[in-house]
Amino acid sequence: MSAPRGQFSTNIGFLMAAAGSAVGLGNIWGFPTKAAGNGGAAFVVVYLFLAFALAYPALMAELTIGRYARRNMVQALRIISNGPVSRFFGGLTGFVGILVASLVLSFYAIVAGWMVAHLAEPFAALFGAQGAAQWLTDNSTERNLLFTAIFSGLTMLIIASGVEKGIERWSTLLMPSLIILLLSLIGYVLTQPGALSGLEVYLMPDFSHFTPKLLISALGQAFFSLSLGVGTMLIYGSYLSQQESLPRLGALVTLIDVGIAFTAGLLILPAMYVAQEAGSQIFSASGELIAGPDLILQVLPALFDTMGKAGIVVAITFFALMVIASLTSSISMLEVPVAFSIENLGIPRRIATPAVGLIIFGISTVIITHFDTLFGLAVSISTEYGQPLLGIALCLFAGWVWRRDQLLAELKKGHPNIEQTLFWRIWPWYVRIVCPLLIMTAFVHSVI
Template identity: 75%
Template sequence: MAAAGSAVGLGNIWGFPTKAAGNGGAAFVVVYLILAFLLAYPALMAELTIGRHARRNMVQALQAISTGPISRLVGTLAGYSGIIVASLILSFYAIVAGWMVSHMAEPVSTMLGMTGASEWMTGGSTERNLIFTAIFSSLTMLIIMGGVEKGIERWSTLLMPSLLILLVLLIVYVLTQPGATKGLEAYLMPNFDHFNPQMLLAAMGQAFFSLSIGVGTMLIYGSYLSHQESLPRLGAVVTLVDLGIAFTAGLLIIPAMYVAQEAGTDIFAADGSLIAGPDLILQVLPALFETMGSVGLLVAFAFFTLMVVASLTSSISMLEVPVAFSIENLGLSRKVATILVGLAIFAMSSLIIFNFDTLFGLVISISTEWGQPLLGVVLCIFAGWIFNRNQLLTELKQGDPHIEDSLFWKIWPTYVKIVCPTLILMAFAQTIL
């Protein structure tokens, strides 16, 4: 549940519908689903397997399986790069999650008649962004201080099912509203005239971002796993849960866009591009909740509360990457490591907030569209070329004694060694050229 919680978060409910709406709707969905299975799942398995074998953070894990000075240097650089990329992701992620916290508080202030406070909470001021980013960052740090079982695992297990239930209930409501049918058509009826190399890169980046691949998150979660766990089965469950939540979120957000449009909210510009951009769900969903009358305030509070929860299950996994490194390599206590790393990342978030138009989109692109897939290539190479094949098989056998006879073992080692890195690099080449 913790691994699924890491995968399920704003990447599914904010990132996926926003990118789908801005990149051709159903065509993007098809490309995303294909790439999630062709590229993201094999890379996820590489992370989980290396992590459980090494029982260390990304830097030490890649160093441990290295076979010579060159592979050790590459592993060290990749490990540190993973920490940097995870920190970059969390720096913008905390800002978006802060928006969710402010929208969670807004219905309460509205019910109390505090109109001015409500308008400030849903505005885009620098002060609002700083305060709520700080609140969310503090919540993330508090959970990480609790460790794995008392912090990460407990919260993920309790809160993940609640999110899914509320999503389904909201979908049922949205699909009864005028305009929802157009949204379903846009989401479920592919038109590949919209296909282009940028869509390919966006879909690949979204798959890696959503599954938390390439930055050592899943490698660290793998290091916490029992040897009795079947890694291929667990990896498949995490991938399917992640894709299921993303697809379900799309069933809510995309039809809700067209419902809001039917009600008079401008969603698309004259050239067909999204007007809202990263603020999409913060414009569409409040407009939807307003159609529910007074009940809408309660639904808005419940929805954004669970959005904060979904954000936390992912942010704690990202913060765990640099924190685990600080504990294992620098000898810091969990509390001290969490505070120091958390404050450093908040400083990065503050820099983005003060230079929002310049840095926000740039940091997202560098970290998720480029950093994560390229680090995924390195992890695939380490799993396929550096990690001794017999050791790899021994590690996988611990959770499944008969895996040597399975279809997974007949395909995955060669696939992760050659096909997966080649496909990722081809996608980059196609985009660049």
């Protein structure tokens, strides 16, 4: 029987939902392209180390606060605060987190809409609708509005169904599908000319590429890849059973996240060098990597075209992978403001979900109609400023504001001997001091 506010019914359901939140376009695309632009395997080694040195401790802060408070981000931070000043800043931090999550989703849905359009394009070509196929790949306002609306609708449908029947059920279906598609594509791409060159760059470390830029880039990727800072993991933690061991679950989520990110690199980097072998340009004239949507939506489709009929199947599989990765992340982002609307405003889920979803779609519409001005600004405000500052705040609340005895009591649920573990000897002071300093370092360098 579900708890009144919803609860994950199984460990697997939580792991798939939490991993799905973390595994999105940032992992499938962002991690491999950052690796390609920062020394390949050298970046991978540093990233894997920092994922556990930084991301795991910050993840544990969110999960522990969420399960203790069993509320949305605003109420959770107020509950663990001890006085009027800390409660005020807790509420403010939580509200900013909701706004940042909504802003991230507003531009994320646009990019995900591009993936849906490109997924539809091969089907249009198969049925001979060349005009429709061309329209689907042209970057027009009308196309962007339509497919952002389609993707936003899919996200709303899942969230409206609740925790067990929506988030858990769909994450449990989508994540294994994502892994199967990813492995299938890797198997195919590695048989193509040029793939081994990409694989060598990805797997053979050359530490002459180790620079402060690489370190900061890996630091940022390790933190952002787990969807930290905007309350998604805090919300998911609030739906966890109190019989579960949080340190163990947090470690599993981190392992799954970095594992899929690493596996995605086995696809993207070889695919880039296969595209280069086929005549596509993956590096600019100055030697910089052509990253982001330009590479996804121009270079790889050009590669698929060189594969003949097999290219249609590969294109469908690739963009299906991208849509699934987008969807598993978007549902966690939408749940952040929806949970606030349900618990603070008393709005039923089936009303709160479309209401909040339509507001976010309205923001997406404004961004689409003023794309050149607002898209980059929305990305910068939310990911370069909002997420790291919120991440620092959450670590400070877990490490300095929350009473130590309450924190220990919460961690003991599901892990009674936590006081005797290495985790408890390190994590409390680590999340107090080391995590905020590391995140602040990455933030300052990214802004400068």
